[in-house]
Amino acid sequence: MKKFPLVLIVEDEPAIAELIAVNLRHNGFTPIWAEDGEAAQRELNAVLPDVILLDWMLPGQSGLQLARKWRADPRSKSVPILMLTARGDEPDKVAGLDAGADDYITKPFSTQEMLARIRAVLRRRAPEQVADSVSIGALQLDAGTHRVSWQGAPLKVGPTEFKLLHYLMKHAERVHSRAQLLDKVWGDHVYIEERTVDVHIKRLREALGSASTMVETVRGAGYRLTAQVDSAKLIAADA
Numbered sequence: 001m002k003k004f005p006l007v008l009i010v011e012d013e014p015a016i017a018e019l020i021a022v023n024l025r026h027n028g029f030t031p032i033w034a035e036d037g038e039a040a041q042r043e044l045n046a047v048l049p050d051v052i053l054l055d056w057m058l059p060g061q062s063g064l065q066l067a068r069k070w071r072a073d074p075r076s077k078s079v080p081i082l083m084l085t086a087r088g089d090e091p092d093k094v095a096g097l098d099a100g101a102d103d104y105i106t107k108p109f110s111t112q113e114m115l116a117r118i119r120a121v122l123r124r125r126a127p128e129q130v131a132d133s134v135s136i137g138a139l140q141l142d143a144g145t146h147r148v149s150w151q152g153a154p155l156k157v158g159p160t161e162f163k164l165l166h167y168l169m170k171h172a173e174r175v176h177s178r179a180q181l182l183d184k185v186w187g188d189h190v191y192i193e194e195r196t197v198d199v200h201i202k203r204l205r206e207a208l209g210s211a212s213t214m215v216e217t218v219r220g221a222g223y224r225l226t227a228q229v230d231s232a233k234l235i236a237a238d239a
C-alpha cells in the first residue's frame, strides 16, 4: 500500500469524525474531515482521496445521494466509498451498495474493523498501490516501500514525482502528452494546468540525477521514459 493514503471522512458529528481521524492518523493514513456533502465536494474538487468514509445520515444531501453522485462523476467514480451507517437493516445495506458504495460499516464499530475494511477496499480498487516494483535498466522503483534507486543507490523522490515516475516506468518507451499524464497521474484533474506537469518533470529529473536523461522531452508531443539512452550522452554527462 502506498504511504499515508488520503481518507476523506464525511461525518456531521465532530466527536465521531475526530475519533476516526485520530485512529487513522495513528495507523498511517492521512484523514481529512468534511461535515456535509458540500464541504466534501470542495475537498474532492481540491484533491481526490484514496478512500471516502461516508456517513449515511447527513444534513442536506444524504450519504446515499452523495454516493450516487460521486459514482456518476468520471473524476470520482473509482474512489472507493465505505458507508458508515447506524442502521443494521438489510434493505439499507443493499441500497448503499446499489448506490455504488464498496462496503459499509455499521456503527458502532471497532478501529480494527474500520482499518481492515479500508485496507480491503484499497487492495480491491487500487491493486497498483499494493506492493509492486518496476525496473527499467538500472532504475528501480518499489511501490510497496515507496523507494527509488539508480544503480543500487537510493534516490529521494517527492510524492507527486514518485507517482509520475511510477506511471512513466510502467508505460516506458511510449510518449505521453501532458493531458494524458494529468489524467493518469493526477486523476483527470480539471483544476490543474498542463504546465504543472512540466514543473514536476523538472523536479523528477533533478531527483533522478545522472538517470535524468531517461526522461525525454518529445518536442510537441510530451514526455517519455526510455531505457534506450544514448550512451554518448551518459558519458558526456559524466565527463
Ligand code: CA
Residues within 6 Å of the ligand: 011, 012, 013, 055, 056, 057, 058
Ligand atoms: Ca450523521
